[in-house]
Amino acid sequence: MKIPIIIDNKMVKVDRGTPVLLAARKADIFIPTLCYHELLEPYGACRLCIVEVVQNRQRRLVTSCNYPAEPGMEVFTDTDPVRKIRKVLVELLLARCSEVPVVQKLARRMGIETSELKKKETKECVLCGLCVRFCEEVVSVSAIGLSNRGIEREVTTPFKTASDTCIGCGSCSYICPTGCIEMVPDKTPGMREMHMGKLTLEPCTNHYQCENCSTDQQFLNNLKKEVTRFRDTFSRFRNQES
Ligand code: SF4
Ligand code: SF4
Ligand code: FES
Structure with a gap:
């Protein structure tokens, strides 16, 4: 309605x-x-x-x-309260990720040039959680997660060890707005593994036999579902506009 x-x-x-x-x-x-x-x-x-x-x-x-x-x-x-809260949030982001273009662009758009907060170690991850949620909701493997609190909060694998569930699909790297996840060539020609700071996720344990891999099929099904959901939402919006 x-x-x-x-x-x-x-x-x-x-x-x-x-x-x-x-x-x-x-x-x-x-x-x-x-x-x-x-x-x-x-x-x-x-x-x-x-x-x-x-x-x-x-x-x-x-x-x-x-x-x-x-x-x-x-x-x-x-409103004033909205602007005040956003300003604090952007200043915190600038203090943590001063070199990240998406943060700089956001700050400029909101008329914030610098952060008055003391700069800690500069990081690239803005903790948006997009990579973690895509890996969980669409790829369905939950190879990565957010752990720790405060300034120690970070994206990592369980126990910070190489993941044996990552399928090297690259979705986390594509969706990351800051470019802090890299896909680099794996030893297997044509394949890649995922690097995040000092952490390297192991490449596929099924030796890239995607055609008989249930994880891969699940990922493709989920991706199809998500794209259909997105298309439906988009066309609903188009219809509302017309
Ligand atoms: S590359 Fe690995 S960690 Fe990244 S979304 Fe795919 S399965 Fe998840
Ligand atoms: S690694 Fe990228 S996508 Fe993941 S939480 Fe950090 S900024 Fe967001
Ligand atoms: S809390 Fe709404 S966009 Fe992040």
């Missing part, structure tokens, strides 16, 4: 339950994101997509990528 919601004084009609972020995109309203991807379940990790929502006379801050549009809702994407 289509419902009207108001975003920054613009009325937009979307299906009930559509994430507020997508409703805003439909209305051509920019909301920054780092951990959102159309093919994956919203995760709510980076919090950059924060907006203020007024619902049942209550005003609160929510992450728009995983907050559903409901009738009577009003959304504000550029």
Whole structure:
């Protein structure tokens, strides 16, 4: 069922339950994101997509990528509290990943030049979790995960040892917005293995016999499913626009 919601004084009609972020995109309203991807379940990790929502006379801050549009809702994407929170988040990102182009671009777009926070060791990973979720939700092998807390938080394999479940598909490398995962040639001609900082994931334990590998088939099935889901969402949006 289509419902009207108001975003920054613009009325937009979307299906009930559509994430507020997508409703805003439909209305051509920019909301920054780092951990959102159309093919994956919203995760709510980076919090950059924060907006203020007024619902049942209550005003609160929510992450728009995983907050559903409901009738009577009003959304504000550029208020003082929203700007303040985003500024702190971007400054933290700049302090951690000052050299990463996607972070620099985001900061520039939000008018933030430098971070007042003390710079720690520069890292390339923005901890968006896209690689981990793609590996889990689409490839279905969960070869990598996020571990530790605070500044020690990182993407790695269980026990930081070489993974025997990674199939070397390269999806994590393609989806990573910062380029900190590399696929490099493996000893087997034409094949690759995955490098992340000092960590190397073992290449395929099935010796790349993809045609009789259940993991590979599962991956292809999931990928097909995700692409169909994306196409359906996209055509629903196109229909809503027309
Ligand atoms: S290359 Fe390995 S870690 Fe990366 S998505 Fe594929 S299976 Fe997962
Ligand atoms: S390695 Fe890349 S995709 Fe994975 S969490 Fe870090 S920045 Fe995101
Ligand atoms: S895009 Fe919504 S929390 Fe990251």
